[in-house]
Amino acid sequence: xxxxxxxxxxxxxxxxxxxxxxxxxxxxxxxxxxxxxxxxxxxxxxxxxxxxxxxxxxxxxxxxxxxxxxxxxxxxxxxxxxxxxxxxxxxxxxxxxxxxxxxxxxxxxxxxxxxxxxxxxxxxxxxxxxxxxxxxxxxxxxxxxxxxxxxxxxxxxxxxxxxxxxxxxxxxxxxxxxxxxxxxxxxxxxxxxxxxxxxxxxxxxxxxxxxxxxxxxxxxxxxxxxxxxxxxxxxxxxxxxxxxxxxxxxxxxxxxxxxxxxxxxxxxxxxxxxxxxxxxxxxxxxxxxxxxxxxxxxxxxxxxxxxxxxxxxxxxxxxxxxxxxxxxxxxxxxxxxxxxxxxxxxxxxxxxxxxxxxxxxxxxxxxxxxxxxxxxxxxxxxxxxxxxxxxxxxxxxxxxxxxxxxxxxxxxxxxxxxxxxxxxxxxxxxxxxxxxxxxxxxxxxxxxxxxxxxxxxxxxxxxxxxxxxxxxxxxxxxxxxxxxxxxxxxxxxxxxxxxxxxxxxxxxxxxxxxxxxxxxxxxxxxxxxxxxxxxxxxxxxxxxxxxxxxxxxxxxxxxxxxxxxxxxxxxxxxxxxxxxxxxxxxxxxxxxxxxxxxxxxxxxxxxxxxxxxxxxxxxxxxxxxxxxxxxxxxxxxxxxxxxxxxxxxxxxxxxxxxxxxxx
Numbered sequence: 001x002x003x004x005x006x007x008x009x010x011x012x013x014x015x016x017x018x019x020x021x022x023x024x025x026x027x028x029x030x031x032x033x034x035x036x037x038x039x040x041x042x043x044x045x046x047x048x049x050x051x052x053x054x055x056x057x058x059x060x061x062x063x064x065x066x067x068x069x070x071x072x073x074x075x076x077x078x079x080x081x082x083x084x085x086x087x088x089x090x091x092x093x094x095x096x097x098x099x100x101x102x103x104x105x106x107x108x109x110x111x112x113x114x115x116x117x118x119x120x121x122x123x124x125x126x127x128x129x130x131x132x133x134x135x136x137x138x139x140x141x142x143x144x145x146x147x148x149x150x151x152x153x154x155x156x157x158x159x160x161x162x163x164x165x166x167x168x169x170x171x172x173x174x175x176x177x178x179x180x181x182x183x184x185x186x187x188x189x190x191x192x193x194x195x196x197x198x199x200x201x202x203x204x205x206x207x208x209x210x211x212x213x214x215x216x217x218x219x220x221x222x223x224x225x226x227x228x229x230x231x232x233x234x235x236x237x238x239x240x241x242x243x244x245x246x247x248x249x250x251x252x253x254x255x256x257x258x259x260x261x262x263x264x265x266x267x268x269x270x271x272x273x274x275x276x277x278x279x280x281x282x283x284x285x286x287x288x289x290x291x292x293x294x295x296x297x298x299x300x301x302x303x304x305x306x307x308x309x310x311x312x313x314x315x316x317x318x319x320x321x322x323x324x325x326x327x328x329x330x331x332x333x334x335x336x337x338x339x340x341x342x343x344x345x346x347x348x349x350x351x352x353x354x355x356x357x358x359x360x361x362x363x364x365x366x367x368x369x370x371x372x373x374x375x376x377x378x379x380x381x382x383x384x385x386x387x388x389x390x391x392x393x394x395x396x397x398x399x400x401x402x403x404x405x406x407x408x409x410x411x412x413x414x415x416x417x418x419x420x421x422x423x424x425x426x427x428x429x430x431x432x433x434x435x436x437x438x439x440x441x442x443x444x445x446x447x448x449x450x451x452x453x454x455x456x457x458x459x460x461x462x463x464x465x466x467x468x469x470x471x472x473x474x475x476x477x478x479x480x481x482x483x484x485x486x487x488x489x490x491x492x493x494x495x496x497x498x499x500x501x502x503x504x505x506x507x508x509x510x511x512x513x514x515x516x517x518x519x520x521x522x523x524x525x526x527x528x529x530x531x532x533x534x535x536x537x538x539x540x541x542x543x544x545x546x547x548x549x550x551x552x553x554x555x556x557x558x559x560x561x562x563x564x565x566x567x568x569x570x571x572x573x574x575x576x577x578x579x580x581x582x583x584x585x586x587x588x589x590x591x592x593x594x595x596x597x598x599x600x601x602x603x604x605x606x607x608x609x610x611x612x613x614x615x616x617x618x619x620x621x622x623x624x625x626x627x628x629x630x631x632x633x634x635x636x637x638x639x640x641x642x643x644x645x646x647x648x649x650x651x652x653x654x655x656x657x658x659x660x661x662x663x
Contacts, residue, residue, distance in 0.1 A: 002351045004293040004315075005322040005651075007033070008300060011286045012309035020287070021271045023303050025655040026096040026663070029295055031323055032274035032654060033288040050269050057109075057262040060116040061660065064255055067248045074242050090389045092259060096663045099267065102260040109261045112254045119248050126241045130234055137230040142167070143216070143223045144187040150218045153193065161195045162205070164213035171211040176200050186223075191216070259660035267655045274654055290316070290323055290651070322347045325651035332357045334400035337393060342636040343646030349466060352644050356635050359455055363634060365407030366451065367578040367627035369437075370586065372419040373620050374408025377401060401624065415579075419616060420586025435505070437580050438587060445576045446501025452572025453494075455634070456565070457487045459642030466643050478540035485533040486562065490569075492526030495519075534559055568638050574630050582623040589615040 008030075012020060024030035102109065143165060153161045167189040175181070180195040192213065196204050205215070220226045279286040291299055293315070300311045316322040324347050326336055335357035345351055368374070381402030385395060416422040416433035423433065437444040460483045467476035500506045500513040514522070541561075542554020589612060597608025640646070655663075 001327060001354075002345060002347060002349075003325040003327050003651075005290050005325070005347065006293045006296040007288070007314050007316055007320065007322075008291050008296055008311060009286065009288050010300070010303065010309050010311045011284065012307055014280065014283055014285050016307040016309065017275060017285050017287075018271075020303055020307055020309060021274065021654065022096075022100075023306065024289075024299070025267060025271060025653075027295070027299050027302075028653050028655065028663075029291050029299060030654055031290045031652055032277060033290060034277040035279050035286075035288060047269070050265055054262055054265050056113050056117065057258055057265070058659075059120075060113045060251075061255065061258050061262065063116055063120055064248065064252055064258075067245050068252075070245045071249055074245060090391050091658065092256065092661045094256075094260060094661050094663050098260050098661075098663070099264045102257050102264055105257065106261070109254070109257055112251060112258070116248065116251055119244060123241055123244050126237050126244070130237045130241070133230050133234050133237070137227060137234070140218075140220075140223050140226050140230070142186060142188040143191055143218070144227055146184045146186045146191045146223050148182075148184050148191060148193060148223075149221050150216075151221050155198070158197060159195060160198050160201055161193060162201075163216040163218070164192045164194060164208050165216050166190055166192070166211065166213045168212065173204075173207040173211045173213065175204055175207055179204060263658040263661050266657055266659070270654050270657065292325060316347070318348050321649065323651040324648040326351055326353065328353055330399075331403065334396040334403060335360055337396055337400065338632050338635055339640075340650075341632065342640060343644070344648035344650045346645045346648040348470070349645050350469070352462075352640065355458070355462060356639065359458070359639065360631055360635060361404060361407045363451065363455075363575060363631050364404040364627050365409075365411035366447065366575045367631065368404075368408045368582060368620075368623040369411030369415045369579055370417040370419065370582065370623075371409050371412035373582075373616075373623065374405040374410075374412055376405075376620065377408060377624070378403075378405030381405065401628075404627075415583070417583055417586070420583065420590045437583050440505040441576070441580055442501055443505040444579055445573065446498055446505075448572050448575035448579070449569060450498055450502065451575060452569045452634075452638070453487070453491065455572070455639055456568055456642065457484070457491075459639045460484050460487060463643035466645075474540075474543070478536065478543070482533045482536040482540070483565075485529050485536070486565065489526045489529030489533060492522040492529065495522050495526075534562070537562070571638060572634065574634075578623070578626050578630060582619065582626075585619050585622075586616065589619065 010020060148163065150163065153163060155161065165186070169190040169192075175194070176196065178197060179200070182193040182195075184191040184193070192208075194204060194208065208215075274287065274289075275285060278288060291313075296313045300313055303309055304311055324344050326333075326345070328336065328351070332354050336353050338360060339345065339353055339356065365374070368377075381398045385398055385402075389395075390398065412418065414434040416424065416436045422436055424436075435443045460480055464476050464480035464484060467473070467480055496514045496519045503513065513519075537558040538555040540555070541558025542551035545551050545554050593608045593612040593615070597604045597611070
């Protein structure tokens, strides 16, 4: 249901504002209302300053998490015991008083954030140094194993000595006869010291280059010793970096305060914005807002008992555009996510979720109708909710799938579908189910069209009730009333055909499935109702237009719109397609695996069973995705389009925008 709202106004001293707004924030029931006269607001520079401080806090929080991941790798490498940080996957729950306690420790928290930031800079410096050493080491590595002392190489008055390297020394250079070559094996190629006369230096260099040799300009006694030196330095720096990881993890004890501090900054900003958007003088403030009616008086009394404030509580008026707050039972609440994807219900209308949830439940089961699939889905969802905590939105989504799994089981019984098998496959009588879609696809098509017809019809009935509730008599009679007559007329005309489809799986218009007299009367009544409704739609659809041509055009367009009604009903054929596809894929998997694996020994049977399990999990995932998306599409377009106004504004209390903690 949509919770009733009251408009509240508080007038008090600015010196009491912090205490007053804290009580309102703690209640999670106050949304401030922007006044027409606005005072000087928080500047963009001030907001940027808050965001920058939040960014520093968020960096410290994330950095501790990264250190935890690094410590796990370090402990694994050194075969030490790893003690992970506690992670719940959801926001921490704290008492509202924790914000005041953390606020008192602001200086200490800023110091911790600064120390964590400095620690991160040290690690970056170490990482940079290690990267530089690794790059330098790479320049020596190709020549490792070479026993040449490069410091002893030098020129004489008539001769020179150059050192060359080739990774693939498969060609011998054409050098002058007087030239001396001394070869040394290296890790990735060959090092050659060439001694020759200075007047032949350019000739020798060209010959060596032509064979792929590169001149080396190293100055060390032993390459292996240089590499070992680099390895030692890198190892020492890595040890320093590892130690810093565990130094940083000591700040994990401040993690809770850091999270509260981050959200405290956000809450204080929201509170200040509420004051900025209210009337105030040098010493007083006047704060307007919305509070659920059920707790408005008690909340205002709590404020009034602690502070010298004047307050008033008045019933919300539609013209003031109150926010929408939904509150439903545990069964309906998980389905609110579907409506939220489409729109927020308007405060002036009724909550559509109790109605939509029933249809979503029914349609989901038809699309994914298998007993084992439904059982697995329900059990998996509720076990997941038991073993792990989730945020409200995610938890509601999981609950919704768990509830819809029950629908899948019920329709699976009706469709004789048990993991793609049927009761008749095991010799059980067909009296225990309605029909098997793969054996009688036409009945599934008829069921899909019937559900579509009833779904849309119900939407028009809700639209009629909405118009009556809003005292829109013209809209109730002409817009919704005539469409209801059209739906009744279509039902009368299609009664015989649907009866044939749903009982015999046969599709024709011969009128043989009902008593001839009843069938004839229904057809006559249906035709009369359609003609009357079409005439009414033609005469009233253009009533808002002032000109004769405008009224005529509006009437013709209204009659033409009936084509869209037929299209809307036919769009429910997706229930037929998806319901048939899921069963057909499961049946195909069963036949494929049993034929190939289950008749070729125990090992093949076990392998086939494992493969079949994965294939059915894959099919279930496809069925869930299809059922979720197409079901939501039908609710949003075909159902809500008939009665829901939407365009509401969700209730947003001061302090609701938190990232790490909730109170």
